[in-house]
Amino acid sequence: MTSPTPTPSPLPAETAGENLPVCVIGAGPAGLAVARALSAQGVDYVHLERHSRVGGLWDIENPGTPMYESAHFISSRTVSGFSGYPMPEDYPDYPRHDQILSYLQSFADAYGLISRIRFDTAVSDIRRDGDAWRVTLADGSHSRHGQVVVCTGSQWHPFSPEIPGSYTGEVRHSVEYRSPSLFAGKRVLVVGGGNSGCDIACDAARTADRAVISLRRGYWFIPKHVFGVPSDIVGGKGSFLPKPLERAILQPMLRLLTGDPTRLGLQKPDHKLFETHPVVNSMLFHHLQHGDISARPGIRRADGLTIEFTDGSAEEIDLVLMATGYRHRVPIAQEYFGDEQHPDLYLNCASREHEGLFGVGFIETNSGAYHLFDRQAHLIAAFIAGSRRGTASAAEFERLRRADQPDLSGGLHFDASPRHRGYVDADAYVKYVTKLSRRLGWPLEARGPEPRRTRDRLEAAV
Structure with a gap:
């Protein structure tokens, strides 16, 4: 049972100067990480969230979320928690969406973040206003802030290409999908080979009259477990190696584990392992092997309810x-x-261009995101705190912000598709940020909350 939400303090009055409070927009995983880091640095902030509770897209009741009933984390709990606050040991290897939500609620409670959040408060606009940022709410009110950290998330605005020809059936985007009951009695085509697409196709395999998945190209599919251990833990054992060498070891192993994908109707990957976003899924191959799903290449055109694919x-x-x-x-x-x-x-x-503007939650990478959000949050908080004290380390970061162009590829050549523009290798990213933080004397991660986290806290947050 959730305790009553404390009434937050009002938005700050309009004042001038560099010590205006920071505005954090969004109370999903990224926003919570930022709020904790600012609190640890003693930086005053205002936290705004348009929904009625924390969790962001992991709250299936949050309007517009892409969450669905069968959703699980695709990175294992062991490597997915925030620093100083690991996921409970009795969580499964790959927690369900409701368990992730409980974890986030517990995290916010343990660090005293909830009382600082203004819920049901939507932001309509932010704009540069002299030496500050003006944040305008949906109700027309506004306030000025020294810095703004946008943590609104990256999976709220669907991309849905047109089907060539004249298709007369029903078309939906996965952002609308919640339950396999949608597929009952229907012949279903899932378009897309990402992690959500594969999950949803497996739901259709168990519910639809016929389930088909369309992939424009071949992908590397990584099973969730290797030798009974989560695959990101097995892969993590080799993360000290240069990425090309790690790939030279893992790519043949994957071929042995999954076999020839063309035998199941899938296309052979046209790229090397790690060059596209990883697809971590064990069930798609299972359903393909049992005939529950049929694999097809890209769509050529449609006529009525008939969809023709590029292989004819x-x-x-x-x-x-x-x-x-x-x-x-x-x-x-x-x-x-x-x-x-x-x-x-x-x-x-x-x-790079706009002083005092930050964004957490927009990183595309080949690893679990929470530990990266966490490092970004500590980096931002340390910089803001240092800027207000006029430290040399903050001045150095300000110089780097404008001019530094680090190679965060880890020696990989990422795919040229729009999704992979700006993509980073997680190991290379962590290595660089760790080195930079140490050089500037800034914290790398957080310690556990005071007082200690307990199972009672987690259960109370549900």
């Missing part, structure tokens, strides 16, 4: 579900963030 095959389809990804839109400040697919942010978190 055709299917009668009642429902097309587009699992074709999202644009990283920032509607409240798109003019400052620029490219919808890849905002130009230093270390994927600090605006």
